[in-house]
Amino acid sequence: MHTVVYRWMIDKKLIKEIIEMGNHSLEKFLLTQSRSDENNNYIKDVLCRYYEYNGNYNEAAEVLASLAKRPESGLTLSDRLMYLGRAMACLRSKKLSTPALNVTSLRDVEDLLQVAEIQKMVLDLLLSSQIDGRTDIIDKLNSCLFTLGELYSNFAEPHSLWEAQLAILQLSNHDDRELVNQIWENILLKVVEDCGDIGEHNKMTIALEKIKSLASSHPINSSTFDLEYVTTMLEYLNCNLGGDLESVYTTMLTIGAPMESLVAIYKKIYSTNDPRWQKTSELHVLEVIMSLARYYLQNVDLWPSGMQRRSIAVNLFDLLVICQNMLYSRFAHSPLIEGVIAIKNELDNIIKN
DSSP states (O other), rough: OEEEEEEHHHHHHHHHHHHOOOOHHHHHHHHHHHHOOOOOHHHHHHHHHHHHHTTOOHHHHHHHHHHHHTTSSSSOOHHHHHHHHHHHHHHTTTTTTOOTTTTTOOHHHHHHHHHHHHHHHHHHHHTTTTOOTTHHHHHHHHHHHOOOHHIIIITTTTTOOHHHHEEEEEEEETHHHHHHHHHHHHHHHHHHTTTTTTTTHHHHHHHHHHHHHHHSOOOOTTTTTTTHHHHHHHHHHHHHTTTOTTHHHHHHHHHHHHHHHHHHHHHHHHHHHHHHHHSTTTTTTHHHHHHHHHHHHHTGOOOOOOHHHHHHHHHHHHHHHHHHHHHHHHHTTHHHHHHHHHHHHHHHHHHHH
């Protein structure tokens, strides 16, 4: 009799009512139906809701995770993410029942969810692209959950999904600095290319906004963010696009780069004699260094520690000495010399006080 009633209520989608009135016989009915029709996602979903309602969170999480992982089941990737999210909520519940030996662990679900979120990122990037065979690729991404390696080699790499590649390398803890730096370069080049015919200054603004956005997921000096490389690359781009002198270093400071690190990076940029600068603006880096020093002098209160304040001032002073010597030797009549001397005098006051 119960079986007939349960089947009728499920057909009428009276889920809330059947769960509230249900007892052990409902669980038995749902399990039997689920096993007899492996592809009936609806029955499995009702079973999950029954377990959740009765506080059987381990059992609910097990069914939810199995739903998410089942390939070719008519589910979309969004459905799979939703089931994994519910499974995680169950496993984090304070009312967890005693775990069975085969129950899905919270770590298992967290790992699955993290990879599935990158799969969603890949899917979204492909949805906004114009690649050939896009429909078949999207269907494949909805059909099942892929591993990080599969997402990289089958989707992100062949379709030049640079941001997805970076996310995959980060989650897999893959430490390949040369590859990561190449990906950052590709990201920035694509941003500029996608800008089309807008003004050069606006292109630089958009590129810097992209850096800020990605830095929220890729902290500076992590395995997927080489502060020195990104800063150097941005400064070269800034020089070519005619951006403001302060654009790059203020962006780096905004995302958490230490002033001491930036001073060291600009010293290295200036001292390497990279031929790229000779082809664009030989004095660009020197002018940026002067701007950086002025920024420090105007905002010195941002570094309340006297020791840190003097340390930054000393490093900037030493860097400006190098700049001044170069100007004397190659641009003896440059008006920049006077500016460098004035900044050095202000820095000297901080050092001595």
